[in-house]
Amino acid sequence: MPAEAAEIRYLEASIREVFDSFGYGEVITPTLELESVLETAGEERFRKSFRLFDERGDVLMLRPEMTIPIARLVATRMQDREPPFRLGYFANSFRPTKPQRGRQSEFQQAGLELIGSDSPAVDAEVLAVLCRSLEASGLKDFSIALGESSFFRALLDGIGVNSEGRDAIFSSLAARDMVELAAVVEALDLSGEDRQAIIDVIALRGGSEVLTAAKDLVRSPEMEAALKRLARTYYLVTRYGFAGRILFDLGILRNFEYYTGIVFEALSGDLGFPIGGGGRYDGLLGRFGRPLPAVGFAIGLDRLHIAVTGQGGVSIPANSGIALVGGLDPALELAGELRVAGVPVMALARETAAAEALSLAAAADLRWCVIPEGDSFRLWDLRIGGDTAAGENIASPGEGELLSREDLIGKLGG
Amino acid sequence: MxxxxxxxxxxxxxxxxxxxxxxxxxxxxxxxxxxxxxxxxxxxxxxxxxxxxxxxxxxxxxxxxxxxxxxxxxxxxxxxxxxxxxxxxxxxxxxxxxxCRVIYATPADRDPETEELKHLGIMRVATKFPNITRAYFESLGKQVETIELRGSIELAPQVDLAEGIVDLTASGETLRANNLVERAEIADCxxxxxxxxxxxxxxxxxxxxxxxxxxxxxxx
Known part of the structure; x- marks a missing residue:
């Protein structure tokens, strides 16, 4: 529906302004990628994707996300340029799923990647862009759940969990099954204290007091470094003015094998699942032959749209367009002049009756309706008397106002 | 607000x-x-x-x-x-x-799994749990046809709707009353x-x- 599309495009435009203001350039990549390229990234989770064959019999995949195509772009076509790269995208991706509200097989994302720096300062910038983007979209109630995957990984390394144990832990975390996780941890050949530490780290959630609580769980220099990074990032986010948005969650469950540093999810009380998320993935670019650290996020525009709608709706600036009877012929020159003057004109056939023209204008959410009358034009302002979009006022739009051609252009284009 | x-x-x-x-x-x-x-x-x-x-x-x-x-x-x-x-x-x-336990059961007097497999290849399993059933038999590499019922699963083998069932059991009483024998435990719940x-x-x-x-x- 035009109204829905207009709202999603408006959200997109609001986010694009924020991306621009931080210096992220937009990139467009192919919708179809070679399966072999995506598999370079070693992503098990893309096993379920839409695939097709090209004319040579190679397997193509409808891109399931945008980060890997951008990694490939940076490693290949941008080879002769020097990092850091700030790249943004507004694109549709595809994953087979049982369709639900906010979860479709084709979904629109707005996202960005900052490639070439591993500083906590760029982590903080990326979090700030995410918060700014959500605010600019009109979302009032939201939080960012923030974790640091290297903290948990350093714990497992430090206490000597073998790869089998890690796999079992990650698999129960991926299934969000804390009961199985407890059983897996119980079965590990570790001291009771070490087992408890695993459970405790995953349970660390809350405000900035989590950073203090996490200090008690530090048992190696690597864990200390990870925690310091997170604290530094948080401090910088505070200076961006977004401290109130951050909720810590050191057990955040976002693809542990992929993310190497911060991981985060954008949450809103109006939606039972995250609006978006991301994190630091320093290992991915190396698989494409250009080892560079990277951090990024993606926002699901459909999900954002649902959440914003739940919080008062998308506030698109009012449309100031007109419906012009005879705009196809004979008044097509007038329509052209108005468009040049910046007025959107929906042309209607010359025989359109007044009542029908008014109702068409209202249905298209236009502000004005113009009908030629001899050498003059009758102009109706559909906003007079309140709600126009609903169409209740159409029955009594008043007499309108009779204007000469010059006055009409002056009034609408001025 | x-x-x-x-x-x-x-x-x-x-x-x-x-x-x-x-x-x-x-x-x-x-x-x-x-x-x-x-x-x-x-x-x-x-x-x-x-x-x-x-x-x-x-x-x-x-x-x-x-x-x-x-x-x-x-x-x-x-x-x-x-x-x-x-x-x-x-x-x-x-x-x-x-x-309670999710179990696989067949009639006590014969194990139709082996019988049917010899002749037909695919056996029919009646259940309220089609996903659990499919996953279980796939993990064994066996092909089965799941027949989804809403209740009284144990009736299906008696009227030749299915050769076996996947169902919940707590005491095993219903199974015995319907001449069914547990052949495997699938999950403990x-x-x-x-x-x-x-x-x-x-x-x-x-x-x-x-x-x-x-x-x-x-x-x-």
Missing amino acids: ARSPLDPGVLRLAVPRGSLFKDSIDILEKVGFEVGELRVNDRKLTFQVGEGRTIITTRPSDVPTYVEYGASDVGIVGKDVLLEHRRNVYELLDLGFGR TARLIANRVSHKLKAGMINELARRLREVTDR
Whole structure:
């Protein structure tokens, strides 16, 4: 529906302004990628994707996300340029799923990647862009759940969990099954204290007091470094003015094998699942032959749209367009002049009756309706008397106002 | 301003009507929920059970749906339902009660699995759990046709609708009464506490506290 599309495009435009203001350039990549390229990234989770064959019999995949195509772009076509790269995208991706509200097989994302720096300062910038983007979209109630995957990984390394144990832990975390996780941890050949530490780290959630609580769980220099990074990032986010948005969650469950540093999810009380998320993935670019650290996020525009709608709706600036009877012929020159003057004109056939023209204008959410009358034009302002979009006022739009051609252009284009 | 459906001040719990109902409200009473009205009113669906706490009662298999969508923050549900529906929710705690097993059974007088496989290749299994059934036989590399029924699964082999069944059993009594023999245990199930992904973080304090107190009163 035009109204829905207009709202999603408006959200997109609001986010694009924020991306621009931080210096992220937009990139467009192919919708179809070679399966072999995506598999370079070693992503098990893309096993379920839409695939097709090209004319040579190679397997193509409808891109399931945008980060890997951008990694490939940076490693290949941008080879002769020097990092850091700030790249943004507004694109549709595809994953087979049982369709639900906010979860479709084709979904629109707005996202960005900052490639070439591993500083906590760029982590903080990326979090700030995410918060700014959500605010600019009109979302009032939201939080960012923030974790640091290297903290948990350093714990497992430090206490000597073998790869089998890690796999079992990650698999129960991926299934969000804390009961199985407890059983897996119980079965590990570790001291009771070490087992408890695993459970405790995953349970660390809350405000900035989590950073203090996490200090008690530090048992190696690597864990200390990870925690310091997170604290530094948080401090910088505070200076961006977004401290109130951050909720810590050191057990955040976002693809542990992929993310190497911060991981985060954008949450809103109006939606039972995250609006978006991301994190630091320093290992991915190396698989494409250009080892560079990277951090990024993606926002699901459909999900954002649902959440914003739940919080008062998308506030698109009012449309100031007109419906012009005879705009196809004979008044097509007038329509052209108005468009040049910046007025959107929906042309209607010359025989359109007044009542029908008014109702068409209202249905298209236009502000004005113009009908030629001899050498003059009758102009109706559909906003007079309140709600126009609903169409209740159409029955009594008043007499309108009779204007000469010059006055009409002056009034609408001025 | 309208209150957000996930108002941080309110914890919304989904409780299954059916076999887990009584144990569920017993354990909730132990941790301080005012459940008196739930015991006497079996027509009402939503209950205020103390300051900042509401309970809805639903069909057992709907509990994970309410929780996944965020219509409830937390819920109580059998592991069998979680295995069957694979909803995207946190499984926080084994509540210990409502123990039952998902089993594969065939008539006692013959093991039609081997019989049918020799002649037909594909056998038919009647069940309320098509996903669990498919996953189980796939893991064995066996091809079966699942026949989905809503109840009285044990009837199917007697009227030649299926050669075997996958069903829940607690005591094994129904199996014996219908001349069926358990051939394999597929899953051992108890009631679980589950949570919505977003509530799990936005209401971490309340949910942690509930899980902690439930853990205390759970005899495990």
